[in-house]
Amino acid sequence: xxxxxxxxxxxxxxRREQDFPEWYQQVVRAADxxxxxxxxxxxxxxxxxxxxxxxxQQQLDRMFKATGxxxxxxxxxxxxSYLEKEAAHVEGFAKECAVVTHHRLEVGPDGKMRxxxxxxxxxxxxxxxxxxxxxxxxxxxxxxxxxxxxxxxxQWANVVRWEMRPRVFLRTAEFLWQEGHTAHETRExxxxxxxxxxxxxxxxxxxxxxxxxxxxxxxxxxxxxxxDRTLCIEAMVQDRKAIQAGTSHFLGQNFAKASGIxxxxxxxxEEFAWTTSWGVSTRLIGTLIMAHAxxxxxILPPRVAPTHVVILPVTPKPDTRDAVxxxxxxxxxxxxxxxxxxxxxVVEVDQRDLxxxxxxxxxxxxxxxxxxxxxxxxLAQGTVALARRDxxxxxxxxxxxxxxxxxxxxILQSIQDTLYARALAYRDENTRLVDSxxxxxxxxxxxxxxxxxxxxxxxxxxxxxxxxxxxxxxxxLKVTIRCLPFDAVEEEGACVVxxxxxxxxxxxxxxx
RNA sequence: CGGGGUGUAGCUUAGCUUGGUAGAGCGCCUGGUUUGGGACCAGGAGGUCGGAGGUUCAAAUCCUCUCGCCCCGACCA
Numbered sequence: 001x002x003x004x005x006x007x008x009x010x011x012x013x014x015r016r017e018q019d020f021p022e023w024y025q026q027v028v029r030a031a032d033x034x035x036x037x038x039x040x041x042x043x044x045x046x047x048x049x050x051x052x053x054x055x056x057q058q059q060l061d062r063m064f065k066a067t068g069x070x071x072x073x074x075x076x077x078x079x080x081s082y083l084e085k086e087a088a089h090v091e092g093f094a095k096e097c098a099v100v101t102h103h104r105l106e107v108g109p110d111g112k113m114r115x116x117x118x119x120x121x122x123x124x125x126x127x128x129x130x131x132x133x134x135x136x137x138x139x140x141x142x143x144x145x146x147x148x149x150x151x152x153x154x155q156w157a158n159v160v161r162w163e164m165r166p167r168v169f170l171r172t173a174e175f176l177w178q179e180g181h182t183a184h185e186t187r188e189x190x191x192x193x194x195x196x197x198x199x200x201x202x203x204x205x206x207x208x209x210x211x212x213x214x215x216x217x218x219x220x221x222x223x224x225x226x227x228d229r230t231l232c233i234e235a236m237v238q239d240r241k242a243i244q245a246g247t248s249h250f251l252g253q254n255f256a257k258a259s260g261i262x263x264x265x266x267x268x269x270e271e272f273a274w275t276t277s278w279g280v281s282t283r284l285i286g287t288l289i290m291a292h293a294x295x296x297x298x299i300l301p302p303r304v305a306p307t308h309v310v311i312l313p314v315t316p317k318p319d320t321r322d323a324v325x326x327x328x329x330x331x332x333x334x335x336x337x338x339x340x341x342x343x344x345x346v347v348e349v350d351q352r353d354l355x356x357x358x359x360x361x362x363x364x365x366x367x368x369x370x371x372x373x374x375x376x377x378x379l380a381q382g383t384v385a386l387a388r389r390d391x392x393x394x395x396x397x398x399x400x401x402x403x404x405x406x407x408x409x410x411i412l413q414s415i416q417d418t419l420y421a422r423a424l425a426y427r428d429e430n431t432r433l434v435d436s437x438x439x440x441x442x443x444x445x446x447x448x449x450x451x452x453x454x455x456x457x458x459x460x461x462x463x464x465x466x467x468x469x470x471x472x473x474x475x476x477l478k479v480t481i482r483c484l485p486f487d488a489v490e491e492e493g494a495c496v497v498x499x500x501x502x503x504x505x506x507x508x509x510x511x512x
Numbered sequence: 513c514g515g516g517g518u519g520u521a522g523c524u525u526a527g528c529u530u531g532g533u534a535g536a537g538c539g540c541c542u543g544g545u546u547u548g549g550g551a552c553c554a555g556g557a558g559g560u561c562g563g564a565g566g567u568u569c570a571a572a573u574c575c576u577c578u579c580g581c582c583c584c585g586a587c588c589a
Contacts, residue, residue, distance in 0.1 A: 011550085040580090095587070130589095163588060171588065244589065281589050316547045357549030364550095375548055385548080396548095512589090 010295035011365050011393075017454055020239040025168065027289055030365040031298040034168050041166035041173030045282070048366055049169075051306025052285050053176060057156065059208055059303070060178065060280070063200050069152045069180060074135050076157075077125035082133040085258035089132065092225025096162040098127040098173075127160040132226065132251070132277055135181045136259030143263045143273060146185050150193070154180040169286030170243075170512055177281035183261055183273040187252075190274035191229075194250040197278040198231045201246035209284065210301040210419040211235045211291050212427055213245055214458075214507055216483025221467055224277075228252035234482040234507065236427040237290035240457040242482045242509035245287050248278035286512075291423050298367030299389050301419050302340065302412035309335055309408060310368045311349045312359055314375030325351060327401075328374050331384065334405040340412050364393050369415050370408070374401070386411075390418045430457030433505070440496045444477045444510065458482070458509045462493035462502035469497035473508070482507045 012026050028034055033049030036042075045053065061071070077100060083090050101124045102115030128134065139151055160174050180197060184190040198215055205213045213233035223230040227249040235245045256262070256272040265271045292299045302308055313328040315321040332347040339345065350359050356373075363371050373385040373396070384404060385396040388411065399407075434440045443459055446452035456479075463469060463481065473479050488504040495502050 092588095159589090161588070165583095165587085175589075177589075247589070279589070283589050312549095314548050316549095355549060355551070356547075357551080359549085361550045373548065377548075 011297050011361060012295050015295045016238055020454060021167075023295075024286075024290060027293045027297055027365075028168050031289075031367060033285070033289075033298070036168065039173075041163060043168050043172050045176075048306060049285060052288070052300070052304055053282060055304040055306060056208075056280075056284055057178070060200075060204055061154075061156075063204060064154050064178075064180065067152075067196060067200060069154045069182075071156065072153045073155055073157070074131050074138060076128055078128050078131070078134045080124050080126055082137055082259075083126055085133060086226045086255055088254075089226035089258075093129045093161075097129055098160045098162055100125040100127065128157070129159055129161045130277075130279075131155065131157070131159075131179055131181065132255050132275075133259065136255045136261060136275070139181075139183050139273070139275075140260040140262070143183065143261050146263050146265050148263060149183055149185045149273060150189065151181075151183040152193075153182065154178055167286075169282055169289070172282075175282045177279050179277060179279040182276045183256070184275070185263070185265070185273070187274050190252075190276050191250050194229065194231055194248045194276045194278070197276070198233065198246070198248040201233050201248065201278075201280060204280075205233055205235065205245055206420065208301065208303045209288055209291075210303075210416055210423060211245070211287065212420065212424045214483060214485050215487075216485040216507065218247075218483055219467075219470060219481045219506070221470055222480065224249045226251060226254050228254065232483055234509075234511075235287055235291060236423075236430065236458060236509070237287065237512075238293075238426065239290070239454045240430050240509075242458065242507075242511040243283070243287050243290070244482070244511070245284060246278070246280040249276060251275040251277060292419055293367065296393055297365030299419065300367040300369060302369040302416050305367070305369050306346065307348045307368055308340065308345050308412055309347045309370045309372060310363045311347060311372045311374060312356065312363070313349065313351055314356055314373055314378075317376065320376040320379070323379055324375060325349075327379055331372070331374065331401060331405070335408050338405055338408050340409045345408055345412070364389065369412055372404075388415055390415045390422075427458070432457065432459055434459040434461040434496060434508075435493070437496050440473075440508075441477065444479050444508075456510060458507055460485075460488075460505040461496040461508055462504070463506045464495035464498055464500035464502050466498075466500075469495055472497055477510075479508050479510055482509050482511060 012023060012030060014022055016023050031048060032046055034043045034045045037044045083093065101121055102119045103121060104116040104119035105113045106116040108114040142148060142151065156178050158174055158176050163171050163173055166172050182193050184193060202213055202215050205211045213235045215233055216231070218230040218232055224247065229250040231248045232244050233246045234242045237243055253272040253274060255275050261273040261275065262270055263273060288304070289298060292301065311328045311332050313324045315324050328349050332349050335345050335347045352359065360371065367389055369389050371387045378384050378401065382401050383398045384401045385398050387396040432443060434443055440459060440461055444456045446455045470481055484504065484506045488506070490503050493502045493505065494500065
């Protein structure tokens with residue numbers, strides 16, 4: 001470090017290129033989004049983080065409703081026997097289940113609380129790691145005729161997966177998500193549903209989260225336990241790793257057979273339903289952070305920001321204080337009459353008794369899209385100072401206060417667009433066509449093995465389709481096939497691992 | 513669960529090798545000076561040094577056990 005010119009001071013230490021995982025944690029902390037709890041692997045989502053989740057929820061929910069889905073709620077506890085019904089499913093989730101075995105506590109001989117031996121459950125309950133089985137068992141009761149189909153239901157819930165190595169938002173033992181579960185009369189209809197919901201996720205990621213994603217299908221080894229096909233959206237974040245941002249599964253008749261979702265068809269035959277499931281989780285918040293934040297903290301796409309505009313009254317002298325505050329609230333009121341994508345613009349006047357600089361930096365670190373300062377001089381001149389989080393922290397523009405409210409929606413959209421363009425450019429710069437094994441290994445090998453720099457990215461390379469080649473790469477480089485992208489064109493090629501012929505390129509990357 | 517590391521105030525940590533029962537910075541509280549900016553000065557609150565046992569006149573410091581956390585692996589939205 002000593003031989004370098006000092007980098008400009010940033011709000012977050014370390015910077016991204018110094019230590020990305022640590023930077024991530026510091027951004028979460030500086031933005032006051034969440035913190036680790038006393039329960040291992042579980043996080044407390046604080047108001048600013050939860051506000052982002054609420055925005056995600058609200059907007060996705062609207063999209064689900066628009067595609068014909070309704071919300072419902074199913075039990076948190078799943079009888080262990082349900083999980084056993086689908087072989088691949090048990091296999092996939094058994095190792096990470098929290099299990100309830102008792103229903104009462106008592107004081108033991110050592111004076112400490114313990115589960116009362118007499119209260120042991122005849123059948124242990126699993127805390128849902130996902131709800132296919134219990135929802136399947138319920139649907140089985142609901143469905144008798146083809147006229148009962150389709151069932152199009154979504155659930156907003158928490159799930160528990162006992163992960164070994166938790167990371168705030170990205171991998172926690174308990175997390176919040178939505179899981180859609182649908183049942184259909186035909187295979188074609190279920191596949192159409194699976195693809196439609198992936199499309200919803202893609203649109204949401206692009207338009208709301210300002211994150212470009214690749215849509216595609218998982219290879220067999222990465223498929224959801226029990227699914228026939230797993231579709232996904234894959235995003236690139238700033239350490240050039242991939243993160244699965246959403247999945248949509250075509251479950252075939254696997255769960256219908258396991259749960260007994262049968263119906264009498266139009267022809268009078270008894271048939272099994274075709275089911276799907278699809279979900280996104282609080283992991284999206286982690287994805288947002290890693291995709292957009294910079295060395296001064298979070299940068300929120302306006303569409304999912306809990307607060308769009310923060311007004312910071314500058315009150316240096318007691319005699320002008322009241323006038324400044326009044327003007328600030330008046331401006332806030334005017335901006336609130338504006339709409340951004342159909343919703344009122346959310347404005348907060350921060351008049352806490354703290355130094356102006358402190359407050360300004362707090363909002364920078366939280367990633368509020370727009371900060372507006374209004375002080376005595378502005379009052380005299382009829383201006384305000386506007387700062388955008390997608391520009392430099394010191395950059396501010398003095399604008400006539402009267403015209404400002406009407407311009408806010410356009411400014412927010414401009415920030416939204418800038419973030420998307422930036423993320424897209426970054427992803428495209430770091431996505432390569434790779435055609436040889438040597439080039440592939442070189443692409444994914446850091447120059448300094450002891451302290452790996454940010455390297456690699458997405459490689460679009462040919463693959464013969466066999467699991468063995470996939471495994472070799474995973475073992476050697478920790479690189480996996482993220483998906484078989486839908487946009488892949490047919491071309492003659494050779495598998496980068498074994499050289500066998502291949503018709504299409506797949507997407508390879510290190511991943512979260 | 514395997515390998516490595518670590519545990520001192522809310523956070524970051526000094527002290528531990530050479531035992532003498534804690535020191536700093538940030539944050540917090542109070543007062544004052546400041547004010548288009550993460551300010552300054554003064555005063556103050558806050559720690560049974562992860563826990564249990566042992567050695568000793570005396571343990572944050574030495575020994576034993578135990579628990580938590582972090583990193584690397586296996587697993588994952």
